[in-house]
Amino acid sequence: MPALSQRLARLAFAGMLGWLALLFLPLATAPGPAEEAGHLLLLAPLVLVPLYLTASVPASFEPAPRSLDVASWLLLPGMLGAAGSLLVPVGLVAGLLAAPWLLAAAAVAVWSVRRGLRLWREGALDAAEAALVLGWATLPGGALWLVLARSGAPTDYTGLIVLLTAVHFHYAGCLVLVWAGLLGRTLPASLRGLHRVLGVGLAVGFWGVAAGIALIRGPAGGSTVETVAVVVLAASAIGAGGLGLVRAGRIEDRMAGLMIAVSGGVLILAMGFALWFHLGARVGADAPDVAQMVSRHGWLNAFFGLWGALGWRRLRPRPAAAVR
Template sequence: MTNELKYRELVSGSLGVGLYWLWKGSFYYEDEWVELLLLLGAMVFVPLAMRQSGTLKTKAERGVVIWSTWALLLAYLQEPGLVAALFALPWLMVSLWLFDRALKKLLLSPLALVDKVHFAAYLYFPIGQLAAFSDRLGWAPLGFSPIIILLTAAHFHYAGFLLPWVLANLLGRKVPSYWQRGVAWAVLLGIPAVAVGITSSQFGVDPWVETLAATIMALGGLGVAFWHARLALEAGQVLTQRLASLGLFLCLGTGMILALLYGWRNYFPLSFLSIPWMYEVHGTMNTLGVGVFGILVNRKTSADKH
């Protein structure tokens, strides 16, 4: 693989995100920062993760992914409406295509925990694309505010795809212990549980449902963070991987502690835990954790093991 082919996802994605930055010029509005995080996930981190895990087999497949993310960029360079939604459609179709491929692979492979986690990344991923399509269409279903729909789109790029992808790489290193299996199941169950919890709160259900869901998700994420802290201390790690593991531990750990506190806000309220503060700090920490440091930790150890 040539260097041009190996790094074109990084170059293309960075160029696209930079173009968005120049186009907007400022990020004084909450939706613009969330859109930036979303595009970072879609154009840079997710394609790199797919390449590193061997999901994209050919140059043509990698090209389809890259061009569909550029279509998503065009969707976010204009006002919501039918045209913007049409530009968001290719990324949604790619996510469904990859889900179909992952499902077929799962049905032909042993149902080991690592296979389930790897499949979960592609199972949850299209939810983010459905939310992005809805956001670009200007449609907010179930009475949710537009910022919640946009946050859902970003959330399922990071917590929905990248976090299970990072976890699958951990599980692929060696046979997991009991506590590591518990972490894996907390992540698997926590991702859809949070969606159910937020939806239940929207319909006026007692907040304990959302609190329980956030607790499961946060404990799973914290488990992945502490797992990387232990990984940083293992023998045989190069310095860059040790630093990346430490960075993932700090950033993801911070993000999950904030998520836990936010989930318990109805019982132990903290004045600073507003939605804008959460997407600015929690969202940014998760972007650094499973995005930047997740890619760096696994840049040499990822393989098509699944």
């Protein structure tokens, strides 16, 4: 396990340096929201996935499961491919460059599902572990949408919407559920019922949004399914963020607690913007457009993901003992 943890930490550190450098480079996308979405998307494979993966793995794993070890070795080519795919024009080459990230994401999902099945057979699959399994199992969906976005494969959506869908899968589909699962590991029995309800809401809301967008061919809140799902997803995420704020004050590691509190608070703000975007026009309020959502909701998601990743990774060696 130490070798795996060190490998993931090095990947995240190198990925952060690479991501910061890419902020000063023009991506091979249309300027404006698409380029901004590309930078936000790259933060996930380059930095957040390695950090959250370290936080998700029990420190008692020794040696690391073979499926997880394989997945960890696939992360580097996946990270490089994801970054490279956004530095060349849309087409076959960009799609091929993005493909290694899909392979790495699939390997992570295989490890997660196998672990979930083992816990289920042992009667140890609680709401926290289920959220982790569901979150990591969603990661290939985000990678697939990245491949579609960069290859220019024909879809019913514009290029920007395909890219934003990849961002949505990485953050709302994978990382929010993983964050909620890590939170659940630290909760006392009195709060686990609430956490279970929030976890179900996150999963149902996310896939409901995906179904609603598929029904109307666009993220404009035009279908009842999407609208209801957005409310469920946002309310569940706001609840999870609030629960994280409450629990952060009980964490003995004050630095980790501060990071988790910041992450939970930012998650609440990010989902507030999501509600505003989808419901603003219906209640007579001027809703932000897609460009404003990328620059506000998108970057809030990035801050949520990064602060949470640092906080939960800091707690990983002793998740149970860290809570009074």
